Amino acid sequence: xxxxxxxxxxxxxxxxxxxSGWWGMLAVIMTEGAxxxxxxxxxxxxxxxxxxxxxxxxxxxxxxxxxxxxxLLLSSVAVWWAEQGAKLGDRRRLALGLAAALxxxxxxxxxxALEWSEQSFTIASSSYGSLFFTITGFHMAHVIxxxxxxxxxxxxxxxxxxxxxxxxxxxxxxxYWHFVDAxxxxxxxxxxxxxxxx
Amino acid sequence: xxxxDYDRAPEFATAGYDSPAASRLHALWETKPGLIGWLSxxxxxxxxxxxxxxxxxxxxxxxxxxxxxxxxxxxxxxHLLSPEQYNQIFSMHxxxxxxxxxxxxxxxxxIYLFPLILGTRDMAFPRLNAFSYWAYxxxxxxxxxxxxxxxxxxxxxxxxxxxxxxxxxxxxNMDFYALGMILLGVSTTAGAVNFLVTFLRLRAxxxxxxxxxxLAWGTTTTSVGILLSVPAVSLAFFLLWLDRQFGTHFYNPxxxxxxxxxxxxxxxxxxxWVYIIVLPAMGIVSDALPIFCxxxxxxxxxxxxxxxxxxxxGFGVWLHHMFATGLPFLALSFFSGASFIITVPSAVAVFxxxxxxxxxxxxFTTAFxxxxxxxxxxxxGGVSGVMTAAVPADRQxxxxxxxxxxxxxxxxxxxxxxxxxxxHVWFPKMTGRxxxxxxxxxxxxxxxxxxxxxxxxxxxxGLAGMPRRIYTYPEGMGWDTVNLITTIGAFVLAAGIxxxxxxxxxxxxxxRVAGPNPWDGPTLEWSTPSxxxxxxxxxxPAVASRHPLWEDRLDEGLxxxxxxxxxxxxxxxxxxxxxxxxxxxxxxxxMPEDSLSPLVATIVMTAAFAGLLLHWWMFAxxxxxxxxxxxxxxxWPERELGQRAEASHG
Numbered sequence: 001x002x003x004x005x006x007x008x009x010x011x012x013x014x015x016x017x018x019x020s021g022w023w024g025m026l027a028v029i030m031t032e033g034a035x036x037x038x039x040x041x042x043x044x045x046x047x048x049x050x051x052x053x054x055x056x057x058x059x060x061x062x063x064x065x066x067x068x069x070x071x072l073l074l075s076s077v078a079v080w081w082a083e084q085g086a087k088l089g090d091r092r093r094l095a096l097g098l099a100a101a102l103x104x105x106x107x108x109x110x111x112x113a114l115e116w117s118e119q120s121f122t123i124a125s126s127s128y129g130s131l132f133f134t135i136t137g138f139h140m141a142h143v144i145x146x147x148x149x150x151x152x153x154x155x156x157x158x159x160x161x162x163x164x165x166x167x168x169x170x171x172x173x174x175x176y177w178h179f180v181d182a183x184x185x186x187x188x189x190x191x192x193x194x195x196x197x198x
Numbered sequence: 199x200x201x202x203d204y205d206r207a208p209e210f211a212t213a214g215y216d217s218p219a220a221s222r223l224h225a226l227w228e229t230k231p232g233l234i235g236w237l238s239x240x241x242x243x244x245x246x247x248x249x250x251x252x253x254x255x256x257x258x259x260x261x262x263x264x265x266x267x268x269x270x271x272x273x274x275x276x277h278l279l280s281p282e283q284y285n286q287i288f289s290m291h292x293x294x295x296x297x298x299x300x301x302x303x304x305x306x307x308x309i310y311l312f313p314l315i316l317g318t319r320d321m322a323f324p325r326l327n328a329f330s331y332w333a334y335x336x337x338x339x340x341x342x343x344x345x346x347x348x349x350x351x352x353x354x355x356x357x358x359x360x361x362x363x364x365x366x367x368x369x370x371n372m373d374f375y376a377l378g379m380i381l382l383g384v385s386t387t388a389g390a391v392n393f394l395v396t397f398l399r400l401r402a403x404x405x406x407x408x409x410x411x412x413l414a415w416g417t418t419t420t421s422v423g424i425l426l427s428v429p430a431v432s433l434a435f436f437l438l439w440l441d442r443q444f445g446t447h448f449y450n451p452x453x454x455x456x457x458x459x460x461x462x463x464x465x466x467x468x469x470x471w472v473y474i475i476v477l478p479a480m481g482i483v484s485d486a487l488p489i490f491c492x493x494x495x496x497x498x499x500x501x502x503x504x505x506x507x508x509x510x511x512g513f514g515v516w517l518h519h520m521f522a523t524g525l526p527f528l529a530l531s532f533f534s535g536a537s538f539i540i541t542v543p544s545a546v547a548v549f550x551x552x553x554x555x556x557x558x559x560x561x562f563t564t565a566f567x568x569x570x571x572x573x574x575x576x577x578x579g580g581v582s583g584v585m586t587a588a589v590p591a592d593r594q595x596x597x598x599x600x601x602x603x604x605x606x607x608x609x610x611x612x613x614x615x616x617x618x619x620x621x622h623v624w625f626p627k628m629t630g631r632x633x634x635x636x637x638x639x640x641x642x643x644x645x646x647x648x649x650x651x652x653x654x655x656x657x658x659x660g661l662a663g664m665p666r667r668i669y670t671y672p673e674g675m676g677w678d679t680v681n682l683i684t685t686i687g688a689f690v691l692a693a694g695i696x697x698x699x700x701x702x703x704x705x706x707x708x709x710r711v712a713g714p715n716p717w718d719g720p721t722l723e724w725s726t727p728s729x730x731x732x733x734x735x736x737x738x739p740a741v742a743s744r745h746p747l748w749e750d751r752l753d754e755g756l757x758x759x760x761x762x763x764x765x766x767x768x769x770x771x772x773x774x775x776x777x778x779x780x781x782x783x784x785x786x787x788x789m790p791e792d793s794l795s796p797l798v799a800t801i802v803m804t805a806a807f808a809g810l811l812l813h814w815w816m817f818a819x820x821x822x823x824x825x826x827x828x829x830x831x832x833x834w835p836e837r838e839l840g841q842r843a844e845a846s847h848g
Contacts, residue, residue, distance in 0.1 A: 007765070009205045011785045013840015018775060018785040020322045020395055027391040027425060035429035038466070042437075042448070042459060050454050123446055127454040130446035134437070152830060161835045163843035165204050169835060 011165075019168035022175075029179045032142070036183050039135045040190055046127050047194075056128055058120045059195050068111045069188050072143075075104035076181045079150070083174045086157075089164030095157045101177065102150040105143060112140055132191060139187055142180045149173045202840050208765040208774070208786060213736040215727055220736040222768050227319070227732035229792055238792040240324035241732055245331050246310025247628055250621075252335055253303035257614075258695075259342075260294035263287045265692060268652075272685040274673040284669035285352035286371070290345070292355030293375070297382060298338045300475040300613050305330075305389050307620055308417040308478060310628065312393065314723035314730060315411045315485075317402025317739045319773045320789055322395040325832065326388050329796035333385035336804040341378035344371060351375035354667060356468065356519075357438075359449035359460040364442045370811065372442060376435040377807045383432040384803070390421035390428075397421075398778045402722065404741040404759070405781040411721050411744075412495065415502050416481025419509045420474040426513070427470040434463035443813075458523060465516035472608070473512040477505055479616035480547060483569050486623045487551060489719045490566040491558025494745060494752065497550040504543035504550075511540040521592045530589050537587035544580055548573060563717075564638030568619030571646050575611025579604060582657065597667075600660025606653045618645070618698060625702070626716050630728045631709030633701050641697040648690030655680045655687075720745035725761050737764035738774045741781070770838060788840040795832040802828060 011018060047054050082097020116136070121129035153173045156162065162170060213219040229239040239245070266287055270278045279287065309327060313320050321327045344350040349371045353362045362372045397418040401410065437448040438460070447453030449460045488495045495501060517525065517533035551573050560566060582604040586592045595601060618641075626632050659680045664671065671677055715724040722739060723730070724747055739761045743749055746759035765774060771789040776782055802824040809818030835841035 007207060007210070007783060009207045010783055011205045012202060013204075013786070013788045015204070015785060015840075020399060020775070020787060023395045023399055024323060024326075024391050027394050030422075031387055031390075031425040031429055034426045035433060038430045038433050038463060041466075042433075042463070045459060045462065046454065046456065049456055054454060123440075123444060125453070127447040127456070130440070130448055130453075130455075134440065134446070148826070156835060161842045166841065166843045169841065 013166075014168035015165060016168055016171060019172070021168060021172050025172045025175055029176065032179065033183075036135075036138070036186065039131075039138060040186065043131050043135065043190055046131065050127075054128055055195050056121045056126070060115070060119060060132070060191055062192060064111055064115045064118070065188060065192050068108055068115070069184065071104050071111070072108050072181050072184055075101040075108070076178050078104065079174045079177050083167075083170050086162055086167040086170045087164060091157060091160070091162065094162065094167075094170065095154060098150050098154040098157060102147060102154060105147040105150060105177075109140060109143055109147065112136065112143075135187060136191070139180070139183060142183070146173075146177050146180050149176060202769075202788070202837065202844065204844075206769075206786070208767060208783070210764065211737060211766045212763040213766065214762055215731065215736060217736060219766055219768060220731070220733075223733040223736060224731055226768065226771055229732065234794070235792065237797050238328075238794045240320070240328050240790065240792050240796075242309050242313050242321050242324065242327060243628070243730060243732075245327050246306050246308075248331055249302055249306030249309055249334070252331075252338070253299050253306055256294050256298040256338060257303070260291050260299055261692060261695065263291040263294065265688060267291065268685040268688040270669065271671075271681050273682065274671050274675075274678055276670055279669060281669045282352065285667075286345075286348075286350040288667060289351045289354050289357075289375075290341075293341065293351060295609065296355055296471070296475070297379070298334075298341075300609060301386065301471075302334055303617050304417070304420075304475065304478040304482075304613075305334075307482060307617075307624070308393060308413065309389075311413060311624070311723060312396050312417070313400070313734055314627075314726060315414060315721050316396065316400060317405060317722045317735065317741060318396075318400040319734050319738075319767075319771075321392050322400055322787075323392050325790050325793050325796050326392050328793075329799060330385045330388035330392065332797050332800035333381065333388065333803065336800050337378050337382035337385060340381055340804060340807065341374055344374035349374065356464055357460075358464075359438065359441075359457040360451065362438060362442075362460075363450055373439060373811055376439040376442075377811055379435045380432050381804065381807050383428045386424055386428055390424035393417050393421040394425070399775045399784075400773060400787075401776055401781050402739050402741045403764075403774065403776050403781055403783050405776070407779055407781075408499070409741060409744045409781075411481075412484035412498070412501060412505070413478060413481035415505055416478040416484070419505050420477045423470045423474050423477075423509045423512065427467045427474070430463050431467035431471075434460060434467070437463075439810075458520075461520050461523065462516070465519045466513075469516040469519065470509070470512045473509055476608070476612040477509060479572075479613050479620075480505070482616045482620040482623075483551060483572055484547070485721065486565060486620060486719075487569045488554055488558070489623070489717050490561045490563055490569070491554050492561065493554065493558040494720070494748075495550060496553040496557060497546075498744065501547055501550050504546040507543040508540060511536060511543070515540060518587055518592070521589050522596045534587055534589050538584065541580060541584055541587075544576075548576060548580075563622070564633070564635055564642050565619045565622040567639070567642045567646075568615050568622065571642070572611060572615035572619065575607055575615060575649075578654075579607030579611045582607060595660060597665055598660035599656050599664045599666055602666050603653050603656035603660060606656070610649055610653070618642075621702075623717065623719075624723075625705070626709075626712030627723060627726075627728050627730070629706055629709075630712055631705055631707075632712050632716060633705045633709060637697055637701040637704070641694050641701060644694030644697055645691055646694075648687050648692070648694050650687070652684045652687030652691055655683050659684070715747070718747075720748040722746055722761070735761075735764075737762065737766055740764050788838065790836075790839060793832070795828060799825060799828045799832065 078097050078101040082094050085093030123129055123133040229235045229241050270276050349369045351371050397414055440446040441448050441450055447455035449455055449457050484495055484501055515537045518537045586595055622633055662676050664677045712728045714727050742757035742759045743754040749758055773787045773789055775785040775787050777784050802821045806818045806821035
């Protein structure tokens with residue numbers, strides 16, 4: 001077996017994708033992905049059961065949701081840019097990227113709240129309304145959680161906790177944020193695109 | 199404050215349990231005495247035992263409920279219980295056994311054993327480990343609190359809509375169940391993440407994935423199953439709670455809801471769950487039965503593949519619980535076919551165990567008896583399962599006592615028997631003392647006879663047409679004698695469990711001293727003292743085969759495992775991370791100290807759920823904010839854990 005002579009230096013503590021937290025976050029993403037799959041299953045189950053009668057007369061509109069989708073995707077780019085900065089040890093770029101993503105993330109929640117207030121149906125009016133508000137609500141809760149993650153990462157960055165090697169927390173937060181954005185694309189497709197097909 | 203370097207070459211040494219290195223490690227890893235120490239410990243051995251004790255307490259509670267039901271059903275037209283009381287008791291019996299006993303007891307084994315059999319010092323996330331225990335306890339108490347106001351869940355453990363909806367069930371019975379299950383789901387998910395990452399990252403160097411004990415495979419496979427299935431039930435209960443509190447239309451047929459959605463979401467979770475509560479138990483047998491056959495398990499690789507295949511197929515059979523709900527013929531055919539196919543991997547495992555006994559030199563200890571009993575009970579439970587996989591037979595048998603007999607053969611046969619056998623095997627490791635073999639045999643035969651007396655005739659009860667979940671029945675239906683036999687059998691089974699408990703109580707103090715390896719077992723936990731010290735291993739062992747302690751006899755591979763010589767890792771609490779497939783050293787992990795955060799997080803989380811139950815929305819909001827604060831404090835980067843940039847490197 002390996003002995004002192006042939007064991008190399010090993011990184012200590014939380015380093016990039018070797019940190020336990022990174023693996024833990026991948027597991028969390030797996031279970032969260034399953035959660036949204038079951039939510040979407042419920043939607044399509046009703047859609048199959050009731051056909052067009054399931055949809056409300058006024059479908060959710062595109063004028064807010066399309067720009068909001070773009071905003072969320074842009075925030076992912078900002079997080080990616082920040083994370084690359086962290087790996088280079090560029091704290092300023094890390095802080096700037098996180099701050100930009102945070103602003104966009106909060107903006108998404110605000111626009112989404114406006115979007116909610118525009119709907120002609122409520123959570124209690126029919127199963128469509130229940131699903132619309134529950135599924136987008138679950139997603140919004142995840143965006144808010146992501147905003148909190150970004151805010152805390154920003155705080156830790158400003159406190160000087162990260163450098164070129166110690167930044168596993170940034171990668172862990174970033175992958176969560178990308179996941180939440182990817183989920184939004186499936187929701188957008190479900191609520192805003194599929195009813196307009198056919 | 200010590201500066202932690204970003205990397206170093208780990209030191210090698212030869213060290214036993216009485217070396218100076220070991221006493222240094224002892225001081226580093228030890229839990230402080232006193233109440234605070236007890237509440238803040240993150241030692242997996244302590245938490246594993248707590249899981250086992252708590253789950254066993256729930257087993258006794260669920261058993262008590264069963265005995266009350268059997269008294270009620272011993273004869274026709276009895277009035278010991280009112281219909282409502284009966285509904286609550288049979289519902290809580292199912293909930294207790296399936297959710298609060300069967301899975302948590304297996305978590306107990308795995309939390310205790312994972313680091314020991316994998317050759318490391320703790321789970322990947324020690325604080326999360328404590329959190330999952332506290333949250334489990336809280337969820338159990340939350341659901342049982344419903345008895346205090348006489349409003350326990352009363353719609354059976356699978357809780358079908360529309361009866362669970364507010365208009366039929368206006369009291370908070372279902373709210374206790376719904377919120378309690380979401381709380382339990384948090385605990386189960388936390389546990390699953392921990393097992394998965396520990397399996398993938400914390401195995402001893404050299405323990406490539408084809409050298410991992412099967413128990414670890416079983417638990418890891420089911421952890422993936424948990425991560426993919428538990429969201430379905432948490433969601434199902436959350437939607438039910440929304441329907442009940444906010445007038446949504448998920449399960450309510452008005453407003454284009456659909457009661458069958460409940461059944462889909464529930465069984466998409468609950469069928470995988472059946473495998474989740476048996477696969478680790480099968481892992482216990484696959485690892486421990488060979489010890490008493492004095493040879494390695496026959497067919498290690500196919501048993502591992504069968505474990506994974508069973509879990510995967512387990513996600514594709516949920517509709518066989520719904521054959522009587524008027525689904526399309528094509529769907530019935532597909533799911534019936536899948537339900538037949540799933541018997542193949544189960545049969546593979548059964549033949550592997552039989553071959554192991556056949557080809558070995560069995561030693562007839564109590565543990566062996568439980569494992570052999572498990573194999574035979576599994577065959578009976580499996581065959582009655584195949585019968586219900588056939589749609590026409592199922593339509594006759596569904597909602598009769600035949601199905602009740604089937605589920606009990608599965609759950610007692612494949613879960614309780616391995617658990618009792620496993621406790622005989624590892625009790626000496628946990629306490630340092632052997633259980634009495636004489637009392638052990640008495641308990642086994644009493645349990646075995648009582649169990650078969652109670653549940654074998656129940657197949658007949660079902661074939662004779664007695665529906666399940668009725669609180670009493672009239673005379674002259676041909677059900678009287680079989681019900682009386684079942685009741686007597688249930689009490690015999692309970693007597694067997696009492697003998698087992700007496701054995702535990704007596705042997706804990708007076709049992710023969712076990713020594714490190716009383717059964718001459720092959721895996722790493724048997725290389726540690728009984729009970730193991732807080733740090734488990736003075737040096738991280740290096741593994742060269744599947745059976746590190748049997749290498750001299752088996753001559754399996756080229757190299758030899760190195761148990762007393764290895765990397766020391768004593769710059770604080772440390773563990774070794776290794777690569778996922780090959781088990782090559784990859785990083786030195788800094789492990790957290792004992793902490794009150796898990797307990798505090800559990801308390802505020804449970805309080806938030808209590809607020810939701812009582813409609814104290816402000817209170818729930820405040821508790822949720824506190825939970826957020828507690829989580830941020832918990833995760834705050836610490837220098838000692840190697841999570842912060844060092845000034846010197848800045």
